[in-house]
Amino acid sequence: MxxxxxxxxxxxxxxxxxxxxxxxxxxxxxxxxxxxxxxxxxxxxxxxxxxxxxxxxxxxxxxxxxxxxxxxxxxxxxxxxxxxxxxxxxxxxxxxxxxxxxxxxxxxxxxxxxxxxxxxxxxxxxxxxxxxxxxRTRNAPHRLLIYGAGGAGAQTAAGLAGARQYALRGFVDDDPRKTGSSINGARVYGPCALPTLVQREGITDVLLALPSASQERRRDIIKQLSELPVRIRTLPSLTDLASGRVGVTDFQDLDIVDLLGRAPVAPDQNLLERNLRGAVVLVTGAGGSIGSELCRQILRAQPSLLLLLDHSEYALYSIHQELQATIAAPQDDPAACCTLVPLLASVTDEARMARICRKYQPQSIYHAAAYKHVPMVEANAAEGIYNNVFGTLSVVRAAIEHGARHFVLISTDKAVRPTNVMGASKRIAEQMLQALSACEAPPFGAAHAGCARPRLSMVRFGNVLGSSGSVIPLFRRQIAAGGPATVTHPEVTRYFMTIPEAAQLVLQAGAMAEGGDLFLLDMGEPIRIVDLARRMVALSGLTVRDDKHPTGDIAIQFTGLRPGEKLYEELLIGDNPLPTAHPRILRAREEHAPWEGLQPKLEALRGAALADDTPAIKALLRQMVPGYQPADPANS
Structure with a gap:
């Protein structure tokens, strides 16, 4: 009763x-x-x-x-x-x-x-x-330790009072002066007591309540906890807690930054705001993972007008509503002076791109619109080429003709010695910008006399954690469903960065561009995908099931490399990249064909794409992209 x-x-x-x-x-x-x-x-x-x-x-x-x-x-x-x-x-x-x-x-x-x-x-x-x-919480399904006996930990413990799903069994803190004391009746232990405590109390979850801890310290703690059979959780953001959208018991899985294995690259605020404050800015692919984060960061730099362009109605609606809510927020937000314009369009529509640039006269253009999923583009080569190559050409031509000052192309490490159509298409897009920058006079004349040529630049980076189609959301879904976690090959490795890092790199690189620049990020060592899968299983409080541990929770299944997939990626085609004003951003100048030699091949490639002739497309890619080696030559 x-x-x-x-x-x-x-x-x-x-x-x-x-x-x-x-x-x-x-x-x-x-x-x-x-x-x-x-x-x-x-x-x-x-x-x-x-x-x-x-x-x-x-x-x-x-x-x-x-x-x-x-x-x-x-x-x-x-x-x-x-x-x-x-x-x-x-x-x-x-x-x-x-x-x-x-x-x-x-x-x-x-x-x-x-x-x-x-x-x-x-x-x-x-x-x-x-x-x-x-x-009644003594029989709660989750037995919890809070790592951090400071203010955040104490407030969380107070909020847990009476929560039926969590039974608080104590605190862990690095400060030896707190060891042995108690908070709300829960004892504080030192980190060395963790293994014994987990076993004795049957701990199922450890909550990180360390809002002021450095990223390095968080990684050390996570590494220590990953050896224990516990699920590691973190508090919601303080913004969400203050807004009332979530409560202290709405614990979250670890942030993607905690899975990166390195400290995120710190941005240079002056570089972030250069070319943006008070300017008219156009972002293509504004509703995508990178494009939407670009828009968020650009908005904070206080442009006068931000043009959001995407061919997906829902994606455009979502980012426009989000940014509009930011501008309409009651607090004194400097972004409130910016006007947003949502533009539903495809970058392959040359006439539409020209009308947009003629009407709004954007000064800085960030081109993030692209098809990026390797197997999907491999199966739809003509569409991938037309969107990634000729969509880029359409936007850059409109930028040159209508006086844009800066044009930044978002590229990928898959453009280096590509084995797939997606990577080859991005390398051709890079070549186009390099060739156009090298022209004494651009082949597309400016619509108005006296217009300066835009500085064309490219930014190349590795895989983005948490983006649509990223491996981390996939692993989370597979682990939640009981497995298996699928990895294509035991030796496959990738460079990784976070979405905010990628957007910051794009904005900072665009600010340093001199024309024809190819920027890349020093991303540290690549990460083996199978190691990432094992880490996520461990951080979920589960164990990997394999030959050595047949009673484990989650199996890792190797499915074989997908069409066009490489074992490892590279960021640089040549050697000896040059330093820049940012210690973690490098500049590379790679060989490319002149525009006069590239243009006829582009026209042939356009014809093959319009005819949906995949063999002809791949034959032209082998001519145009040095190092392009299709993973499946039989179908080339």
Whole structure:
């Protein structure tokens, strides 16, 4: 019956609380009369008035002071203090009434005794309810340790009071001065006690409550915890907590940055804002993973006009609504001076691109629109070529003809010695910009005399964590479903970066461009995909099932390389990249064909793409892209 009471509607629970308090008020009045008169009292005469007036005075006072807004399972010291203030106010009103009326047979001291007894009874009832609800967490499905005994950890523990899904078993903290102390009744342990504690208490989850810890320290802690059979969680962002969208029990899986294995590249704020503040900026592919993050960061740099272009209606709608909400936010946001224009269009529509650039005169263009999924482009070579190559040519031509100052192409490490159509298409797009930058006079004349030639640049980086089609969301879905986690090959490796890193690199590189520049990021060592899968399984509190561990939770299944997939990727075709103003951004100048030699081959490639002639497309790619080696020559 008590357990079922938790499912009652809130109004019913409040009615039960009011009825209970009324009953306790009558009991307190009887006890007050009995103690004062030193007999087992039975009311008579005017004494009945006091019995009836007590609840009539108490109810409006208790409602006004919020006693019935509190949720018993989350009661703490604040709720008890509120109860004390409410009963004190009621007691003063009752005593004043008895002093004024001086009813015969009603001792005035009842106005003091009854509120004191009532406070004791109500406080006891609330405490017993809280203890019962708290005790139910002993059988909670998740036994939790909080790593971090600071303010965030203590607030989380307070929020967990009465939460049925988590049973707090203690804190872990690096500060030896806190070891042995307790917070809300939960003991604080040192990190060395973790293995024993996990085994003894049956810990299932460890929550990282370390908002001020450095990324290096978080990685060290995660590495230590990954050797234990626990799921590692993290708190929601402070923004989400403050907005009320989530609560402290809405714990999240580790952030993608925690899976990267290295510290994110710190941005240079001056480079981020150069070419953007007060400018008209166009982002193609604005609804995609990289494009949408570019838009968010560009908005913070305070352009005067931000043009969002995408061929997907829903993707464009989503990013426009998100950015519009940012601009409309009530706080003093510098982005509020920016105007957003959503443009539904395909970059392959040359006339549409020309009209957009003629009308809005963008000064900086960031070209993120592309087909990027290797197997999909391999199966649809003509569409991939037309979008990635001739879509780029369409936008860059409009940029040159209508006076854009800066044009940045988002490229990929798959353009280096490509084995797939997607990589080859991006390398041709790079070659076009390099060739156009090298021309003494661009083949496309400016629409207005005196227009300066735009600085054309390219940014090349590796795989982006968390983007659409990324391996991490795939692994998370597979692990949640019980496996297997699928990896194409045990030796396949990739460079990784986060979406904010990628967007920052694009903006900073564009600011450093001199014309024809190819920028790339020093991304550290590549990561083996199978190691990433094993790390994610471990951080989920599970074990990998293999020959050595046949009773593990999640199997890793090798499916074979997909069409066009390489074992490893490279960022640089040549050698000796040059440094830039940013210590982690490098500049490469790679060989390319002149525009006069490239243009006829582009026209032939356009014809093959329009004819949907895949063999002819791949034959031309072998001519145009040095190092292009299709992974499946039989189908080339």
């Amino acid at each position: 008590l357990i079922q009471a938790l499912t009652w509607p809130r109004a019913v629970k409040q009615l039960v609380a009011v009825t209970l308090d009324a009953g306790l008020g009558l009991l307190a009045m009887w006890l007050a009369f009995s103690l004062r008169l030193d007999i087992l009292h039975w009311p008579e005469g005017l004494q009945w008035r006091v019995y009836l007036l007590g609840p009539c005075i108490a109810f409006p006072v208790f409602v006004h002071m919020g006693l019935y807004r509190a949720i018993f399972r989350y009661n703490g010291i604040t709720a008890l203090l509120t109860t004390g203030r409410a009963v004190t106010t009621y007691g003063l009103l009752l005593l004043a009434l008895l002093l004024l009326t001086q009813w015969e047979g009603v001792p005035r001291s009842v106005g003091i005794l009854q509120p004191l007894i009532l406070l004791l009874l109500i406080g006891t009832s609330r405490a017993l309810g809280w203890l019962w609800l708290s005790g």
